[in-house]
Amino acid sequence: MVRSRTPTGFMMPEPSFRRVFGQVDLRRLESDPAVDLLADSPLDPRSGADRRLLGRLELLITGWGTPRIDARTLELLPNLRAIAHSAGTVRPVVDPIVYDRGIAVSSAASANAVPVAEFTLALITLAAKRAFWAADRVRDGAVDADLETAWPAVGIRGRTVGIVGASTIGRLVIDRLRGLDLDVLLHDPTVRPAEAAELGAQLLDLPELVARSEILSLHAPSLPSTRGMIDRTLIGSLRPGATLINTARGDLLDQEALVERLERGDLVALLDVASEEPLPRDSRLRGAPNTFLTPHIAGSIGTELGRLSAHAVDEAIAFAASGAFRCAIDQTTFALRA
Incomplete structure (x- = not known):
């Protein structure tokens, strides 16, 4: 018996889509035998033709700027079974009614967490060395930052x-x-x-x-x-x-x-x-x-966005093939962390 392919599509602003999804991951999604990618660009709920495609969707890939998936949006998505979010927190996108309808949810939070943790570790290390204070002293013309006199503790050990x-x-x-x-x-x-x-x-x-x-x-x-x-x-x-x-x-x-x-x-x-x-x-x-x-740069930017794209596509392919995400967000996790 041949398994039917899962109708899949994107819904997010075009700039977000182009910023995150590279051609390699799009081609992976497009060529997967379990996925029926209805369009290789985001679907617009305001378009009559796109609304017809949204009505067929079972798997929706969302991202930064996706309209909130609430009761009104779900009217456009009567067959929706899963949402794969290509960013961190799903809170701006997923209304609790999604869980009431039994729709599976996944997010790229674990992928987005990596650069934030890296950035934080760098800040901790530089903070322990009083590097930012020392840099200001250099900028102001000081010859010797004299860290150990200026601060009660310097260095990361202990x-x-x-x-x-x-x-x-x-x-x-x-x-x-x-x-x-x-x-x-x-x-x-x-x-x-x-x-x-x-x-x-x-x-x-x-x-x-x-x-x-x-x-x-x-x-x-x-x-x-x-x-x-x-x-x-x-x-x-x-x-x-x-x-x-x-x-x-x-x-x-x-x-x-x-x-x-x-x-x-x-x-x-x-x-x-x-x-x-x-x-x-x-x-x-x-x-x-x-x-x-800094202007909210700890999360994924530039080359780091490839992790988000790869994660969302991996999750979409996993759901299309098996009916389940590898990194699903259940209601408890949604309430406490998502």
């Missing part, structure tokens, strides 16, 4: 790094820290002490972790329970000379309280995200001392 969130990225960061001679602390209410020990970290409640950390790195998802979790009190409890790294979401912390603490001059912040993006030109954060800002 330092204490606190990780907030045992997300996919958080776990990758902990794994990459294993080879360094330092102590790793972890806060995540979903993790047990034995599991934290297996990861290579000591599990603590959040106030103790923040107070003990010399370098604090945030990797929690943005959920109602996590927004503002690093509040004014916790920011005030950071030890003098500590470094706060945020490559997760800007709404995890009280940005105003952070700016006030930074303006005291005894804290360092390395921030790839902000509570409002792009960061307003008049934001006090731009002028805060000991602050290194």
Whole structure:
């Protein structure tokens, strides 16, 4: 008996599609015997012809900028059985009704986590060396940065790094820290002490972790329970000379309280995200001392986008061939991390 091919298509803005999907992965998808690729470019729900194709789709590949798959969108997708997301979090795209309808969901979060973890590890290493402060001194004309006099601790050996969130990225960061001679602390209410020990970290409640950390790195998802979790009190409890790294979401912390603490001059912040993006030109954060800002670049960009494309295509082919994703996101994971 010959298995029928799975009608498959893309739905996302054309620029997102062209940015992520290369010809090699498109050809892999197009030539796979289990996949019936209805179009080699994104389908537009506003087009009558594309709406007819959407009505046939069983497998949808989404990405940055895909319209939310809610009850109204699902009316256009009566045969939909699976969504393969070619980016990290599926929250902007997947409405909970998707799970109510029994539609399988996968995401490229594990692929997107790799460059974020790499970027974070680089920030931790450079922060421990006070490299950003030293670079500013050089720019200002100093001959000798005199790091050991200016800061209470310099160097990575023996330092204490606190990780907030045992997300996919958080776990990758902990794994990459294993080879360094330092102590790793972890806060995540979903993790047990034995599991934290297996990861290579000591599990603590959040106030103790923040107070003990010399370098604090945030990797929690943005959920109602996590927004503002690093509040004014916790920011005030950071030890003098500590470094706060945020490559997760800007709404995890009280940005105003952070700016006030930074303006005291005894804290360092390395921030790839902000509570409002792009960061307003008049934001006090731009002028805060000991602050290194990047415009949300920790995730996949440039050559790294190939991982997202390959992951989404691998997942699509796996579902078309077997009826199941290799890296499915169930409802529990969606609620806690996705």
